[in-house]
């Protein structure tokens with residue numbers, strides 16, 4: 012491949028890349044460091060602390076917590092303490108305690124086999140292992156609001172906050188848990204006992220302003236683009252679009268705008284990324300569904316979404332009925348040579364919880380946020396992404 016005139020390293024725009032510097036989140040990182048850093052001084056006699064990280068989509072909750080996890084483990088290492096931060100994403104790592112804890116155990120060590128263990132036994136074995144190896148654990152549960160909606164009977168908060176009671180006596184090898192949610196509303200799904208053991212430690216992640224988004228994106232432009240390819244006014248426009256409704260500050264959308272505008276500029280043979288490129292791309296993306304959302308779906312759910320998009324295009328409407336969706340889905344399954352899933356309705360419900368699908372009634376199923384943008388362009392784009400289902 013010849014050298015791109017536009018990009019230096021387009022991976023730096025991926026939603027999974029975490030830059031070293033996280034502008035405008037220093038305060039949140041310092042807060043976490045002061046809470047858990049202090050515990051390192053007295054690690055053998057410490058009690059776990061539970062913290063919530065709360066803020067809307069794209070405010071840096073995930074990347075800040077992961078970066079903090081690296082910083083604290085590094086700090087511990089320098090002090091001769093073996094501290095592991097394990098990051099669990101409930102959307103990816105499981106919506107039952109059984110699956111979630113086996114993934115947790117697997118991330119800590121391959122030495123414990125969770126086969127035929129109950130969730131409680133898994134935690135117990137994990138604690139025994141950590142004590143024996145003198146490892147301290149800090150665990151983050153991201154997208155916990157999604158978990159409690161899908162599985163209101165799986166009381167992980169109860170389990171995790173009760174760890175000190177499982178085997179009384181120091182040391183307690185779990186020094187804390189961080190629960191990440193979009194809003195405090197996730198408490199509605201907890202039992203009152205869980206709410207009280209959780210405590211009051213909340214770190215807020217406010218929406219970024221246009222100016223803050225500009226600082227964040229400017230760093231990325233430097234890493235991802237050739238020098239002087241992204242004009243100042245281009246960056247201004249992206250930051251403004253990202254900060255205002257309907258995007259409301261979700262940096263993920265800003266990064267996608269940068270990425271697709273760069274691709275467009277490249278395909279048009281332009282040597283600069285201009286505001287015109289941004290406008291073209293912006294009219295074709297859906298500010299409420301990002302590439303990351305789609306990547307987090309399994310194949311069957313992507314096929315259901317593909318069927319929905321096909322159905323909406325065929326009927327040239329913002330909504331189709333659940334029955335029609337099922338018909339389109341059966342056709343898609345034939346095309347991809349897969350058996351239709353039995354839990355079709357649960358999967359549609361899951362897509363609704365994820366904020367991807369919008370259902371007003373059994374007769375009105377649509378794609379979230381689709382009414383806000385040029386539906387035709389948006390569906391075309393989504394279709395292109397979905398049709399890459401392997």
Ligand SMILES: Nc1ncnc2c1ncn2[C@@H]1O[C@H](COP(=O)(O)OP(=O)(O)O)[C@@H](O)[C@H]1O
Pocket residue numbers: 025026027028029030032033034035036066067068069070071072073074075227262263266
């Ligand atoms: N302060 C920041 N500095 C640099 N990049 C950021 C910052 N905040 C968010 N991002 C980027 O924006 C994207 C979304 O952030 P993320 O942490 O996933 O948000 P949230 O978990 O709150 O939805 C990520 O790709 C991340 O790298």
Ligand SMILES: [Mg+2]
Pocket residue numbers: 072073074153
């Ligand atoms: Mg996140």
